[in-house]
Amino acid sequence: GCSALNGSSSSDSTSGTNNAGLEKTKLTVGILTGQQGVSTKLAEKYGYFSQQGLEVTSKMFASGPAAFPALLNGELDFAVTNYVSFFQAIAQKTLQAKVVVDVDQLGENSLVVIAKPNSGIQEPKDLVGKKVSIHQAGSIAEVLLRATLKDHDVDPNRVELQTVKFPDIPAALASGQLDAGVELEPYITQAERTQGAQPVLKIVTGSTANITSAGFVALDSFIQKNPKTVAAFQKAMVPAQTAAADRSKLLEVLPDLTGVDKDTASLLNIDVFPTSVSAAQLQRVVTLMQNYGGLSAQLDASQYMVATPQV
Amino acid sequence: MNGGRRWLDFARRWVVFVVFVGVWQLVAYSAANPYFPPPSGILSAAGHTWFSGPASHLYLSGAFTDDILPSLGRLLAGFAIAAVAGIPAGLALGRSARATDYVSPMFFFARAVPATLLVPVFLVAFGIGPRMEIVTVLWGAIWPILLNTIDGARAVDEVKTETARAFRISRSGWIFGVVLPTALPKVFAGLRLALSLAIILMVVSELMGGSTNGIGYQLINAQGNFQLPQMWAWIVLVSLLGYVANLVLSAVERRALGWHPGFQAEEV
Amino acid sequence: MRTAFRRLIGLVCFLVLWEVIVRLGVLPAAVVPPPSTVLVRFAGLFSDARFVPDAVSTVLSWFIALALAVTVAVPLGVLLGSIRWLRLSLSPIVEFLRPLPAVALIPLVILLLGSGAQTKIALAAFASVWPVLFNTIYAMGEIDRQLLETVRALRTPPLRRLFTVLLPSIAPFTLTGVRLSASISLVVLVSTEYLSGGTIGVGQFVYLWGTSAGRMDMVLAGVVFIGLVGYLVNQALLSAQRRWIGWAATGGAV
Amino acid sequence: MLEVAGLSHRYAGRESQLAVTDLSFSVDAGRLVCIVGPSGCGKSTLLRCIAGLIRATEGTVRLHGDEVTGVPADLAVVFQDYSRSLFPWLSVAGNVEFPLKSTRMSRAERRSRTDEALEWVGLSGARRKYPWQLSGGMQQRVSIARALASRPALLLMDEPFASVDAQTRFELEDLLRRVQREHGSTVLLVTHDIDESVYLGDRVLVLSKSPASIVADLTVDLPSERDQITTRESGEFVKLRGEVARLLQNRELAHSPERNA
Amino acid sequence: MLEVAGLSHRYAGRESQLAVTDLSFSVDAGRLVCIVGPSGCGKSTLLRCIAGLIRATEGTVRLHGDEVTGVPADLAVVFQDYSRSLFPWLSVAGNVEFPLKSTRMSRAERRSRTDEALEWVGLSGARRKYPWQLSGGMQQRVSIARALASRPALLLMDEPFASVDAQTRFELEDLLRRVQREHGSTVLLVTHDIDESVYLGDRVLVLSKSPASIVADLTVDLPSERDQITTRESGEFVKLRGEVARLLQNRELAHSPERNA
């Protein structure tokens, strides 16, 4: 449509090196704010896409599921989504799609339980009877929290789970509406700096360590029709992922993706940026969801991914 | 109104609706898009969600007591407060241009601000739970009532104003006997708008966070878990709720506006 | 002049109250920044190269949505207000559609219309049709019957009747509906941008630069912008109302 | 020209009310018929039926032989509730010109007709005022001017001179007779003034109290050139006037207003 | 009782209009004064000033010696635009009772006053109807009943009988005189009917055309017991009536309605 209404965030010059044989060169992809969008932005910035003969336009979405309809109606070719939503959609047959790029794995400080310093919460058992936020029912936050509680023999049902969105958790903690909450970056750092809340409990550790959280997915039909384009996209993302792991490069684009100021950005805990899709990693997510997220379907993760081509 | 006319009205009312549902079924069935299940699919999802309870509960599932009733409570509370605050304030402001001057900029600011953006503020000011949700409902539902009442209150005919003054009608007689009845049709237009807005905001308030039950919460959960027929079932429930609420309000309106020549024909 | 002065006083009182409440610590400054901070941020918005296209997109979409709603709702309202059986036949559908929360429909509409501005415009127009429609229907019912009889006796042709009698009669109350719609469509617009993304706009700006960074000052600066635009359009509608239908005692001030 | 046959009208609603019952009469073209009858008897209802504004529950109205179903062309009405029948957003001239705009008349023609009609009723000076800036009598004259400006074939007037002073009333009566004869209009005029009914009318229809039926149909045998002073002094006038008065009084027998509510 | 001194009123606005100029007169308690004058001369304006509904631009109105600034207590008004002065959401009885509710009257008393007033004007049968279900004359009678029900010390009536038939008019005239004398009310009544002004009034004030000033202040020397037939036949009545008519006609000289717009 009209550019004043939609804006135009098309980047990347057309000077591709080899676009021979690609079924489709102009791509539109849905990305997310924060660290899950960093690699795409870096790929745009450093021309990794054009090196593969691709011309990529990225659109910002508020969440992975919000991009699914756009994926389904062909507007988006690839979209970043969290895997919990992805596998749920697969299980419900809402989406016939596969993971093509694993974008983001959680580090042990990427997703933590935060609380006020004097809350007395130090271990999982301290959460019993407390009001703890999990962003949304069935989210990765809930799954990981339940897993952690289970690992420490605490009955998750004895914790009063609340759904307060990530951005609102610091305020809810400060005003005493919550005792603790599963929080991610940049809110962890933000909450530490402005409201004095602290990380008190790790949930991406032990059995859940380095769990993968988000990736690019594409529809089966698209993958079938455009195998070379998919491969090119995957290849382009490899150096991008590597670059994202470099804090200095990450800081070049992160402020473009969120409103965090430079000071906060330099303090952020950085996630892990894998360079290939791993069936084992994805299967871990499925298993966690089956155990703690109410997923009843038996899914074989390797069926829902396209392996990263060897460069 | 005689029986024949009544039947005709009834038929007119529902024929169009039934046709609408029929077309929907056809289109949705042939489209076979997971986001648009056909009405039959929605119906079976609804049965599964709400009527899977034990016989001792009249087959109603827990959704009734856990989600629907709490939502209704918050909806009614928000709407009632909006009406109780909005109508008197509207009458007062409608009759006093000066008071209106003082508050008008803030009013527009307030009503242009999406409640979704103010969640943190509401969280802090009202806490997690019903209070915040009621405030959210109030935040949106009060404006149609207030603005329409102001409009209605201003519309008192010059000759009637003079009549009331000449007969030294008391203050309460003036307000309840002249200004309110004049404003009443417009107030009802406002109430009906506010009611559907209140339902929308009830849903919105529950999906903004902090809720652990309610229609909106279940709706957004179903959406988040891609249980799309269930999501549609909840959406249809919201519609149904709006329809029934409106029916009740229309009945009240018919009584209150029985005198009005323009609304005479509205009996159905 | 005096009116403007009173409005200013009202506004200043409100700002001072807000500042005092925050300074006294009734509300934490991190969640509710004081107006002094917010206004500085607000002033800074316009030098932000990313904000300007966002604002343009939102305001433009707003006008389109509102225009769409009005062009649909006014004729429909006049029609439904004057033809009883049509009103009766359509009322179940109208009443079932009306309470649908735009926010819950976002994915469905994206699927149909795509994630561009069309979606938010459609949702905003959908939500803002109702106030105009209802106020128009009610205004039709309130036209003095003697006046209607007069027009009939004068055999005024339908189109002329519409433009010279019906529209002037319903205009004040319909415009109140438009002013309600103006705020509702703005709210839906910004909420859609905020909750779904996929397009640019003030809501998206607030999401990216405020919420995703936990910056309430930015969020409120965006809110001030939204409120200000809303206020200006409201004023424009009001003065249009006063100019064109000044004979009517009615017609809002809020 | 106009034929009313077996006309009855009952207002529906909770308090249903039979307003007119079994009325039959006919009026030739170019006649001026005055209708008199007690307050609330159904005169306005009758005019509304003839104008096609409401559909009588029984009976028919024929104009030029055609049954009246909608509002017939070439008809003008002066409503009893004149103040509410003027458009508040139009000036006096605008109100008078309004119906002319629906015809295929040229602008200049419209203006001259408007000016002429306003001059007839003595409101040339008020043409740019709005109705709510006028006195009651002036408003009534605006609505008379509006009806006359369109030079209708059939003119229905419901107590058109009720709110003007005696002097103006005389002038308007003469004006009406003059205009009516010039354009050959047929006029049905409801009045409460017995003298007026005789002075103005070619015929006087006397109605019973509610529900209205015809008590008498008197032909006024006065010369068509009438004069406010001499005509009213003539024997025939005095006789007729007495007759109408007696009919009105008699018919209701020991009439007390309580009964005709 | 009532003193009007140097009263002038000019309506503001784009088309500013001097409606009343330098009017002075006084009325003793218990008198019935009729006001006649050409259409649009300023009679309604004068009544509005006396009722304290509008503030005269110049001059003063005193009631019982106190200057009128707001609406004085113990006053009732019958408006010329009766149909708009009735409240459509109240039934006939409700309309009549409405002002009584603002007094400290008991429920029973209110009811009996309402019933009595409705009976006076012959509308007992219509008490549960709504105003828009009534004929014009009936609406006017409701507004008369409303004014009488409050038994005002000062009653202002603006063409109160314009829309009722001759017979009812006579009865209402007699009713008014009776009620007025029983309660010792002071009445100011605007009328266009010269006969009525003489028959009803203790005095007749003749106003000039716009802007209104007093042309004559005639005392009616008729016995206070009046009768529709004998009084109207009396020499004094005929003489006075002629005088008023002449004054109205003369004053405007070759009066043509064009001029008094």
Ligand SMILES: Nc1ncnc2c1ncn2[C@@H]1O[C@H](COP(=O)(O)OP(=O)(O)OP(=O)(O)O)[C@@H](O)[C@H]1O
């Ligand atoms: N809209 C209505 N609904 C119900 N009843 C009505 C309506 N209009 C008039 N009536 C009733 O019909 C009867 C006749 O009314 P109508 O207005 O025709 O009388 P009228 O002869 O014109 O009286 P008047 O001389 O007082 O104007 C009255 O009894 C009145 O109550």
Ligand SMILES: Nc1ncnc2c1ncn2[C@@H]1O[C@H](COP(=O)(O)OP(=O)(O)OP(=O)(O)O)[C@@H](O)[C@H]1O
């Ligand atoms: N609200 C108003 N604004 C401006 N001018 C007005 C207003 N009301 C009345 N006038 C003017 O004042 C003059 C006197 O009006 P008023 O109503 O007092 O006349 P009146 O004597 O009652 O006439 P009538 O017998 O026709 O009712 C008229 O010329 C009229 O145009």
Ligand SMILES: [Mg+2]
């Ligand atoms: Mg009548």
Ligand SMILES: [Mg+2]
């Ligand atoms: Mg007057």
